[in-house]
Amino acid sequence: MPSPAETAVTPGRIWRTLRHYRLRQLAYYLYRRRIQPLMTSRIRSPSLSGRRPGVAMRPRPYAGQPADGDEAVTFLNVTRPFGRGGVVEWHPADASRLWRYNLHYFDYLGDDTRSVAARDRLIDTWITANPPGTADAWEPYTASLRIINWIDYILRTEPTRPAPEPWLASLGQQAAWLAANLEHHIGANHLLKNAVAMTAAGAFFAGEDAERWLDVGLRLVTAQAAQQFLADGGHYERSPMYHAIAVQDLIDILNLLQSSGLCSGRRELAALTAVARDGLGFLAAIRHPDGEIPLFNDAAFKIAPSPAALIDYGQGVLGPDACPARPDGGVRLIDKPATGYFGHSGDGDFLLMDCGAVGPDDQPGHGHCDTLSFELSVDGRRLIVDSGVSGYEADPLRRYVRSTAAHNTVAVDGHEQSEIWSTFRIGRRARPLTASIAREPDGTVRIEGAHDGYRHLPGRVVHRRTIRCEPEARRWIIEDRLEGRGLVTAESFLHVHPDLTVTRRRPILVAEAAGRTVLTITPSGGDEVRLDDGHFYCPEFGRVLANPVVVQRVRASLPCRFGWTLEAPVTSA
Known part of the structure; x- marks a missing residue:
């Protein structure tokens, strides 16, 4: 886990962080934080002339936990009542900030196990309890999700009763607030969400401001989609969870505009359709055999819809051809060079290695020290796992899940690959040097990657990793090479799924499920191998599971080599 010294705020660390930001981004940050304090911005009354006729939307997937009645809600694996005595508590002081944000997102309007009357009452009480500028409730990202969710809910439930006028007035006011408070200083998925919400509000309403929101919003969505989605279809923050969220954002706005017969002649729709299709294809390619996403960087299950639901x-x-079905049988290569994801998939076995950048230079906040880490599934079961993420509080667990030791990669002399600090900050970043995948004539899949995250150390250390995947033999050979000069101490980590037990049977280790061997682990080149405790697997927000971690320690002069051989039982035909 990063030490206090490694996470302290220093002038050098601030410089190494800010030097990557765009000048325009820094100017917006200064404006938003100093010149236009968020909670005191005024909102003018928008120039609207009611609802736009003919607006419609297909049903959207709901990713939340279905309610057990109308009086409570679950976010981040924490269930709480909405309030007491019929009064909704919109700002519970004992809840985390992210939990409170979720309360104000209104995603739960998509949960049709709740009664319409109960959901209507929540909107009514929110309007009364949260005047413009209220903390948490009126953050631009929070408002963006709420705008989309309210529009979707109004369109889906209007056959039961017309939308009350106070709802429409509040919705217009929220859209006007958002249009004046776009998160250019944050950018990335926040700005994309802002643009989608502004476009949706412009499509929903009629009038002068609505036309402006629709035009400006659609152009901003298109520009951000072009910037944020890479040539291989991956989202540039390199979090599979935020990739799925961003893909849904694009599909949502295409859904609303197409269903409403709006903007059909604009070139932006064709551009967004192409990006959304590529994004779906990327998501389909990188999902594990269990159907869920990898957990690289800030990623967890049950925040975005599942890949199957999103596809x-x-x-x-x-259209039905938006995401072609995966071919049956055989070993498929996963070759995503722009994102930096490489691996193979087929017959229930799956390996994916992250050789990419930690994230975009100007917004790496969701990045972890996971360069050259990998995940492995065998027979449809996850065996070697990423630690995922449990929350965004500034606590030791947040620092842990971002650390090098929380991933299946190598730490050198106790240093982090990238200079993680604060909750979302990164100073010095590990840069990919090489990344490739190839299938050899004998069917072996060879993945290679390297990064310079330790080049700032006295020995100018470079970490190179090769994974040789032998699908027929169900064998994966990981070779790590440290180049540079001098004497170093390195540690290589293997995080095993918490459902498995690991025992030592020298010289190997055996991972078992219900007494059955599912993986053997053979270390090579190291001085010491140990089973570590104090590590955690966080597959969902608010869910923290202790898991076994195998650590190989190497003390050697550079250059040096070490690694692992992982083998699964070969099933008879």
Whole structure:
């Protein structure tokens, strides 16, 4: 886990962080934080002339936990009542800030196990309890999700009763607030969400401001999609969870505009459709055999819709050919060079290695020290796992999940690959040097990557990793090479799924499930191998599971080599 010295705020660390930001981004940050304090910005009354006729939307997938009645809600694996005595508590002081944000997102309007009357009451009480500028409730990202969710809910439930006028007035006011408070200083998925919400509000309403929101919002969505989605279809923050969220954002706005017959002649729709299709294809390619996402960087299950739900939604909006089915049988290469994801998949076995950048230079906040880390599934079961993420509080667990030791990669002399600090900050970043995948004539898949995250150390250390995947033999050979000069101490980590037990049977280690061997682990080149405790697997927000971690320690003069051989039982035909 990073030490206090490694996470302290110093002038050098601030410089190494800010030097990557765009001048325009820094100017917006100064404006938003100093010149236009968020909670005191005024909102003018928008120039609207009611609802736009003919607005419609296909049903959207709901990713939240279905309610057990109308009086409570679950976010981040924490269930709380909405309030007491019929009064909704919109700002519970004992809840985390992220939990409170979720309360104000209103995603739960998509949960049709709740009664319409109960959901209507939540909107009514929110309007009364949260005047413009209220903390948490009126953050631009929070408002963006709420705008989309309210529009979706109004369109889905209008057959039961017309939308009350106070709802429409509040929705217009929220859109006007958002249009004046776009998160250019944060950018990335926040700005994309802002743009989608502004476009949706412009499509929903009629009037002078609505036309401006629709035009400016659609152009901003298109520009951000072009910037944020890479040539291989991956999202540039390199978090599979935020990739799925961003893909849904694009499908949502295409859904609304196409269903409403709006903007059909604009080139932006064709551009967004192409990006959304590529994004769906990327998501389909990188999912594990269990159907879920890898947990690289800030990623967890049950925040975005599952890949299957999102692909089904995308095919409904974009057409049945929006995401071609994966071919049956055989070993498929996963070759995503722009994102830096390489691996193979087939017959229930899956390996994916992260050889990419930690994130975009101007917004790496969701990045972890996971360069050259990998995940492995065998027979549809996750065996070697990424630590995931449990929350965004500034606590030791947040520091841990971002650290090098929380990933299946190598730490040198106790240093982090990238200079993580604060909750979302990174100073010095590990840069990919090489990344490639190839299938050899004998069917072996060879993945290679390297990074310079330790080049600032006295020995100018470079970490190179090669994974030789032998699918027929169900064998994966990991070779790590440290180049540079001098004497170093390195540690290589293997995080095993918490459902498995690991025992030592020298010279190997055996991972078992219910007494059955599922993986053997053979270290090579190291001085010491140990089973570590104090590590955690966080597959969902608010869910923290202790898991076994195998650590190989190497004390050697550079250059040096060490590694692992992982083998799964070969099933008879």
